[in-house]
Amino acid sequence: MKIVFDSSALITVSQTCLSKCISSLKEKTGIEFFISPAVFSEVVSNPLGIRRFELNAVRLRELVEKKSISVQELDRNSKEFFSKISALANNSFSIKGKALKIMHSGELEALALANQLHAEIVAVDERTTRMLVENPFALRASMEKKYSAQVSENRQNILELKNLFFQCGFVRSVELIALAFEKNALAGEIENTKKGLEAALYAAKFSGCSVSFSEIQDFLKGIRA
Amino acid sequence: MILEQKTVFFLEELEKAFQVPDIMKLKGIANSALQQAALENNKFLARIAIAAYCLYKLSTKEHIVQNKNWLSVKKSILENIEKAAEAEKANNSEELGKRLDSAINSVNQIDNELGFFLLGVLDKAKIKLASSAYVLGLSLGQAAELTGADKKQLLQYIANTVINEEEEPGIGIAERLEKIKKLLK
Numbered sequence: 001m002k003i004v005f006d007s008s009a010l011i012t013v014s015q016t017c018l019s020k021c022i023s024s025l026k027e028k029t030g031i032e033f034f035i036s037p038a039v040f041s042e043v044v045s046n047p048l049g050i051r052r053f054e055l056n057a058v059r060l061r062e063l064v065e066k067k068s069i070s071v072q073e074l075d076r077n078s079k080e081f082f083s084k085i086s087a088l089a090n091n092s093f094s095i096k097g098k099a100l101k102i103m104h105s106g107e108l109e110a111l112a113l114a115n116q117l118h119a120e121i122v123a124v125d126e127r128t129t130r131m132l133v134e135n136p137f138a139l140r141a142s143m144e145k146k147y148s149a150q151v152s153e154n155r156q157n158i159l160e161l162k163n164l165f166f167q168c169g170f171v172r173s174v175e176l177i178a179l180a181f182e183k184n185a186l187a188g189e190i191e192n193t194k195k196g197l198e199a200a201l202y203a204a205k206f207s208g209c210s211v212s213f214s215e216i217q218d219f220l221k222g223i224r225a
Numbered sequence: 226m227i228l229e230q231k232t233v234f235f236l237e238e239l240e241k242a243f244q245v246p247d248i249m250k251l252k253g254i255a256n257s258a259l260q261q262a263a264l265e266n267n268k269f270l271a272r273i274a275i276a277a278y279c280l281y282k283l284s285t286k287e288h289i290v291q292n293k294n295w296l297s298v299k300k301s302i303l304e305n306i307e308k309a310a311e312a313e314k315a316n317n318s319e320e321l322g323k324r325l326d327s328a329i330n331s332v333n334q335i336d337n338e339l340g341f342f343l344l345g346v347l348d349k350a351k352i353k354l355a356s357s358a359y360v361l362g363l364s365l366g367q368a369a370e371l372t373g374a375d376k377k378q379l380l381q382y383i384a385n386t387v388i389n390e391e392e393e394p395g396i397g398i399a400e401r402l403e404k405i406k407k408l409l410k
Contacts, residue, residue, distance in 0.1 A: 001408050008365050011377050029409055042376065053377055093362075101266040104366030120408050125380070126365035127392055138393045143362035147260065169408075175401040182402075201398075208380030210389045211398070219398040 002119035003171070004034045005069070006110040007042045008208065009123040012173040014043070014056040015207035017189070018200060021177065023068035024185035033069045034117060036109045040064065040071045074112055082112035085164065088157045089132060093140055095149050102128055114168055121169050123176060127210040130170045133162060173204045174211050178219065194223050231261055232321070235273045236310035240303060243280045251281035255354065262371060263358045269318070271354070271371050272325045276306070278350040279332040289339050298335050302328045348375070352382045360388055 013019050025031055035043075044061045047053035063069045074082060082105075089103040107129045114122045124130055131139040136158045144151040180186045181197045190196040201216045235258045242250040255277035262270035280302070283289050309324035329347065336346045355374035359365060365383075369376045383389065 001405075007376060008380060011380055015377075015381070031409070047377070053375075056377070095264055098264060100264065100362070102362055102367055103364050104370050106366040107364050121405065126359075127389070128359075128362060128364035128367075131393075131395070135393065135395055138395070139362060142393065146361045147264070169401070169404050171401050171405060174398055175405065178398055178402045179405055182406075205389070206384050208384040210383075210392060212390045212392060212394075215394075215397050222399060 001030070001121065002032045002034060002114075002117050003121040003123050003176075004036075004110050004114040004117065004119045005039060006107055006122065006124040006126070006129065007035075007039045008125035009171075009173045009176070010035065010039065010043050010060060011056070012125045012204050012207045012209045013176065014059045016173070016177075016200065016203040017059075018177060018180070018186070018203075019059045019063055020189055021180040021185050022063055023066060024187075025176065025180050025183065026068050028183045028185050029179075034072045034113060034119065035064075035069055036113045037071055037073055038106050038109050042106060072113060072117065074109065075116060078112045078116040081115055082108055085111055085161060088161045088164075092132065092136065092154050092157045092161065093143060094152050094154070095147060100143070100151075103132070111165065115164070119168065121171055123171050123173065125172050125204075125209040130172075130210075133165045133168075134170060136162065172211060173207075173209045174201050174216070177201060177204055194220065197223060232267075232269055232273070232313045233310050235261075235270065235277075236306055236313065239273060239277050239280070240306045240310070242277075243284070243299070243303060243306070246280070246284040248281055248284055251277050251284065255281060255350075256357065259354045259357050259372075260361065263361045263363055263368075266371065268371060269313075269321060269325065271373075272322075272329065274354050275347070275350045275372065276325065276328050276332065278354060279329065279336075279346050282346045282350065283332060283336065289335065292335075292339055294335065294338075298331055302331050305331070344378075348378070351375075352378050355379045356383050356386065356388065359383060 022033055044057050047057040064071060086108050090101045091099045093100045110122060140151050140153050177200045184192055186192060190200055198220055205211050239254050242254060255274045258270050258274035262274055289295060305324045305328040309321050312320035312324055333347045351372045351374035355368040355372040358368035358371055369379050
């Protein structure tokens with residue numbers, strides 16, 4: 001199975017000091033992890049020169065050097081695919097006839113890479129990318145509320161985008177942490193107990209993963225102590 | 226209102242509000258200009274929003290507004306805002322950009338000299354406004370790009386707000402986890 005990371009999920013994983021669970025998950029499950037060169041620059045090359053972020057960059061660089069995460073260039077077809085999904089995503093919603101540019105090249109590149117690699121999963125912690133594919137009409141409703149204006153949707157673009165990724169699932173860092181817990185891939189980092197899992201999930205939340213308290217609480221109810 | 230008029234409108238309002246200074250109005254300009262910037266994907270408007278937010282913050286700091294250099298800094302900022310509006314009226318976007326940068330640089334400079342925090346008011350303004358853009362529906366990357374905020378700092382800032390609590394309940398952790406496990410079989 002292949003998982004492509006957007007920078008947001010990777011930032012959360014490194015921020016929670018659980019970056020080693022990526023290599024451990026790879027060993028225990030055979031999951032292959034990928035990032036695009038743009039994500040590599042964003043999470044490794046650029047922050048290496050900034051004291052505040054240097055530690056996370058070093059942690060993530062180690063994952064790449066040890067081949068736990070592979071950096072994969074977009075091929076020519078994927079660059080075309082990238083342009084296509086960029087046009088679709090950024091022309092899905094409009095206000096008074098003005099199309100809303102909601103997606104950035106970094107997130108779109110992760111989607112294009114997932115398509116190129118036939119990856120089953122995209123790991124993304126920020127909300128908009130996920131909602132655009134999974135629940136675009138809820139995203140529209142949310143924008144309408146926040147802008148206090150009517151947001152029109154381009155149904156054709158939305159459905160085309162949805163169809164392009166219908167076989168692709170989305171996960172956040174919290175699901176990867178939960179999987180690591182089940183596969184005992186957090187060993188050595190934190191205790192493999194319900195309390196350890198709870199601590200790791202909340203750490204991911206407070207590091208930026210778009211997950212609510214109630215989601216974490218609901219999930220923990222199903223975990224035996 | 227067409228876009229050029231909006232830019233001039235925000236700049237003129239900013240100049241008036243900072244002159245007084247009207248703190249709440251400065252904050253209101255920051256929010257309105259940011260919303261318009263997100264709508265139009267307009268970085269000039271985003272910079273006006275950032276300038277307004279910085280001026281709102283600085284105007285509330287006693288140790289800054291009572292500093293002997295403040296009045297000359299304020300004068301220079303007001304002049305740059307005025308010239309930015311003139312540049313926009315003359316359709317000179319290069320000059321508009323330069324004047325906005327100069328105003329923002331003045332803010333940054335006095336904050337660096339007199340501020341108490343390692344994370345300055347300019348960075349805080351970018352992050353705060355980027356989080357507002359994210360709330361409006363822009364992706365994390367797009368919100369960071371529009372405002373010039375750092376993505377990691379933005380992600381952490383958002384994590385410490387109720388933004389993620391307000392999200393529509395969608396697919397939960399257990400369901401997503403189940404999907405990965407099925408794929409692994």
